[in-house]
Amino acid sequence: MSNPILWFIDEDDIERETYYKELRRLLPISIQIETISPLPQTVEGFLDLLINPYTACIIVDQRLNEGGDVNYNGITIAKYLRGVNSKIPIYILTNYAKNHDEFAGGEWSVEEVIAKGDLQDDRLSAIITARLLRRISVYEDILIDREQRFNELLKKSLIDSLDDNERTELNELRFARVAPILADELTEVTSLEESIDINKKLLSLLEKYLPEIGVNNE
Numbered sequence: 277m278s279n280p281i282l283w284f285i286d287e288d289d290i291e292r293e294t295y296y297k298e299l300r301r302l303l304p305i306s307i308q309i310e311t312i313s314p315l316p317q318t319v320e321g322f323l324d325l326l327i328n329p330y331t332a333c334i335i336v337d338q339r340l341n342e343g344g345d346v347n348y349n350g351i352t353i354a355k356y357l358r359g360v361n362s363k364i365p366i367y368i369l370t371n372y373a374k375n376h377d378e379f380a381g382g383e384w385s386v387e388e389v390i391a392k393g394d395l396q397d398d399r400l401s402a403i404i405t406a407r408l409l410r411r412i413s414v415y416e417d418i419l420i421d422r423e424q425r426f427n428e429l430l431k432k433s434l435i436d437s438l439d440d441n442e443r444t445e446l447n448e449l450r451f452a453r454v455a456p457i458l459a460d461e462l463t464e465v466t467s468l469e470e471s472i473d474i475n476k477k478l479l480s481l482l483e484k485y486l487p488e489i490g491v492n493n494e
Contacts (some may be wrong), residue, residue, distance in 0.1 A: 283310050287340045288370075
C-alpha cells in the first residue's frame with residue numbers, strides 16, 4: 277500500500293493537535309496522519325474510513341462523548357468498524373487506560389489500549405511505535421495477499437472451472453472488498469418503508485457486488 281493513512285479521532289481540539297504532533301514525531305513520514313473530530317451522527321459515519329483504500333490504521337480516543345455532542349465512545353466505534361473489517365489495526369489512545377471498566381467487553385475490538393502519556397515517554401513510545409508499525413505492515417501484507425489471490429481466482433474463472441472451495445473463496449474475497457460499501461449503503465435505509473424492504477435491498481446489493489462466476493463454473 278502506497279501512502280498509507282493513519283486516522284486519529286479525538287473530540288478535544290487541543291488533545292487532537294497535541295497527539296497528532298506526538299504521532300508525527302514517532303512515525304515515519306511515509307505514513308500520512310489525518311485527524312478528525314467525532315461525527316455528530318452515529319458511528320456509521322466512520323465507514324468512509326474503511327472505504328478509503330489507503331486507510332491502514334485507526335486510533336481513537338475513548339471518551340469522545342465527554343462534550344455531550346455524540347452518544348458513543350471509542351470502543352463503540354472500534355466494535356462497529358471491526359464488524360465490517362476484522363483485520364484493520366484499531367487502537368484506543370486515552371488518558372484513562374488504567375480504568376479497565378471503561379473497556380470491559382470491548383477489549384477484543386482493538387489491538388491495544390494506549391495511555392496518551394506513554395507517547396511522551398521515550399522508552400514506552402519506542403515500544404508502541406514498533407508494535408504499531410509491525411501491525412500496519414501485517415495489514416498491508418494481508419491486503420496484498422488478498423488482492424493477488426482474488427486476481428488469481430478471477431483469471432482462472434475466465435478460462436477454467438473453479439471447484440466449490442475456490443468459488444466460495446472468490447466470493448468471500450469479493451465480499452471483503454465491498455463490505456464497507458455495502459454497510460454504507462445499508463445505513464441509508466432510514467424510513468419505515470425502506471426498513472421493511474431491507475432484505476430486498478441487501479439481496480440486490482449482493483447481486484451487484486457478488487455476481488455469479490460464469491457458465492464455466494457450473
